[in-house]
Amino acid sequence: MKLKFSVWRDFAPDKTLLVRFGPTRDQQIVSSDGDLLQEIYSWHMLEDPFGGVSGEGDRTHLRELLFDRFDAARPPAERRFSALQDFFVEADRIIAAGSAEWTISQQTLCDDDEAPHRLNPLLALKLHLEWLRSSFADQPGISVLVR
Template sequence: MSAESIVKLKLSVWRDFAPGRPLSLWKGDQNGQQVISSDSEIQQEIFSWQMREDPFDGVLEQEDRARLRAGLLDRFEPSRKPSDRRVERLDEFVSEVDRILNGGRAEWTISLDPPREDEDAPYRLNSLLALRNQIEWLIGSFGGIPGLSVSVR
């Protein structure tokens, strides 16, 4: 399997779907229908970003890696309610990443992407820094907009 086909992390931004009137959804494995009336019961994906690198590979301490994983993957798990996954909550994760980066506790690693035609060796990257920059952009672009939430898988 090539590195291009491996997705280590997918970050999605969702918007609460607000139908003009209540919807009735058929669930094949249950008897009957379910009426959806709340705006936050259905969501629509409006943006997604994928990383092929594990953003926590370059983090030196296992304790830091575990804390970062919990702060991102567990906190923004798709099964949580959208109100618990609002864009603004990413600020706490960015603050934790900044503490680790500023403390020199994350290093540059060799990319999983193969070298290009004109390169002799794979490039090095700090995937945690790349993730932090993408999340910072996401907060700046989508933060403060009502009805948006984030999921990470």
């Protein structure tokens, strides 16, 4: 399972927009802050972030905390960085218990590097998301999307 993590911000157009979509050419007028979002950061994790987690129940719970809570069907107000706190707590618990194993990475560090390197995918994901939270969480209108 691969992961795409995106950071979005509320986007307010300078003027009212008319958006056409679908084969029936339906239209929608867009004019308020909550109608449009602009992607400002995107990151693809090529590793399975939960592949090294030994317990199936832990893997399932982590997926729910990340994928279900940050699904595009949820409104942006429910997908703020503060909603990641439960994921961080659970990831910390699993890592501290030694239940997140180190694995061989699927990608090389540089183009000519043929030697594989080891990584703890859950720890790498947690550290990257903490960095993103410290970079974006205090900005207004920021939401998160995980696919």
